[in-house]
Amino acid sequence: MHRKISASILALLLSACEGHEATQPESEAKTEAFDFGGVFDDTYAGEIDRTVEPRRPDGPPNVVLIIADDLGWPYLGFLGDENVVTPNMDIIGNGGTVFEVGHATSNFCRPTLQTLITGLYPVQYDQRANEIVENALATDGVPDSLDSQREQSMYRQKLHTSAIEQFKTLPRILQDQGYVSHQSGKWWEQSYAHGGFTHGMTESWDVQDAVDLGDRWFFTFMGGQGQKIGRETMEPLETFIEEHADQPFFVWYGPALPHTPLNAPNEFYKYFAERDDLSQSAKLYYANIAWFDWGVGKILDTLHDQRVMDNTLIVYINDNGWEQDADVEYTDDNITFANGGPRGKGSFFETGFRTPIIFYWQGKITAMRDTANLASALDIMPTILDYVGVEAPEDLPGYSLRPAIEAGSLPAPREYFIGRMTQHRAGTNFRGEPDDFTDDHMGAARSGYYRRDLRWHFVWLPETGETALYDLENDPGQLADVSEENPELISTFKSDIEDWQEQYERG
Missing domain, CATH: 3.30.1120.10 (Arylsulfatase, C-terminal domain)
Structure with missing residues (x-):
C-alpha cells in the first residue's frame, strides 16, 4: 500500500544526515589494512571456542535472520568491495554458502519483509490481506466515531497491518516446534505479537495514535520502538538470547541500517572521513554500513559468549537494492540522497532487487559461492524449515535451498x-x-x-x-x-x- 510522504517527513529523514563533513573530528585516513580495534574488537572471529561445553549441542538449530535495510549490491567486503568496512559480515560471507544471484521480492522494503515472514509473493500477501480487510469492513463497517477522512483511512490501514494475525507465519510454525522468537527492527505489521513472535520490540498503534502523531506516525508505522535496535541499543536482543539459550529460538534482526538517516557515529565515520577519493554521500553511506556490521558483530559475540554458536543457523538477506558509487555525489539532491543512485532502491533495474543470500552454520555448512542458482527471498522460509525439520506449507512458491548448500545443485532449479x-x-x-x-x-x-x-x-x-x-x-x-x-x-x-x-x- 502506497502512502504519499510529506515534505516534513522527508526533512526529518534527511536532517540527521547533515553536518558530518563540518562536525566530525579529525581522524586517520583509511590505509590498505584497516585496524578493526575499538568498535570492531569482537570476541568471535569465525571459530568456536572448543574448550567450553556448548549449551545445547543437539536438537533443532537456533535461527538468526539478519535483514539489512538498503544495503545494495556489492557493498560488502567479502563481495570484493574495497571501500567498505564489514569485518563481521565478512566472517559470515567467507564462512557460509553465499548465493550471489539472490533477489528480494520488491524494490522497496515492506513487500520483501512480508515475503520473509510468510514465504509468499507480495501480490499473494496483498490479495489475502485485502480480502481480510474487506470481510472485516463488510461485517463491522467503520466505527461511527471515525468521521474524518484521515481517521477512516488510518482505520483501513490498521486493518491491513493487523491482517497478518491470520497468516501462517514463520514464528508461528516454529512455535509449534517449541521455539521462542524475538522481533526487532523494521516491522510494518502492527505489533510483534501480530506476526506470531513470542517476544519483540514493536508495539501496536491505533487510529488515534496516527491522528495525534501526524507525520511522525510514519516512524511508528515502520516499526516504532523496534527501530532503536542497532542504532540506540542491542540490549533487548542480547538479553533475549541470554535468557533463552537453553531452548531453540528464532531471531528476526532487521535494523534500519544502512537506511537513512545517514548519521553514523564518528567511531564508524572516521574510517572514511579523510578519503579524498570518496564523495560525501559515499562516506556517509559506507559509515552506516560499518554501523550495521557492528550490530552483526554484537550478535555473533552474544551467540559465542552464550555457547550456542555451534547450533545456530544464521541467514542474511537485504530487503531491496541501493546504488552508491564511491565517487558519485548525491548530497546536493534530497530525493536522490534519500534513495541512492538511479539504478538502486525503487528502480526497476536488476540492482533494485539484487542481494547476496547467505546461510552460515559454523561447522555444519561449507563455505561456498553459488553463482549457478537463482535464489530468492521466497526461499528463505522453506530453507529454514528444512533445517529445522518441518515441512513447508504446500502453497509456498519458493523452495528449500538446502540441496544446493549441501550438494551444490537443486533437483529442479528455477x-x-x-x-x-x-x-x-x-x-x-x-x-x-x-x-x-x-x-x-x-x-x-x-x-x-x-x-x-x-x-x-x-x-x-x-x-x-x-x-x-x-x-x-x-x-x-x-x-x-x-x-x-x-x-x-x-x-x-x-x-x-x-x-x-x-x-x-x-x-
Missing part, C-alpha cells in the same frame, strides 16, 4: 525470477533517466514486471507497452537497452510473465 513492481522511485523513469513525474520521496504508483534469468533482465510496463532488456552477461551495469535487437526474446519473456500473472495474480 530458470528465472518474475516479480511485480507497484511503485517506482522519484527523480527518474524506469530507464534511469531524469523524470519529474512525482516529487514524493517515496516514489509513486507505477505498475510493471521484471523477468530475470542468469543472463537477461527484462522489464515490461503493460499499461504503456514499454519494455527494456539488458544483457547482464555483457552489460552488468545495465546501460544498453537491447529490446529492439531481440524481438523474439521480448515475446518469450512477456509470455512467461503472463503465465506468472495467471498463476499468482488471477489464480
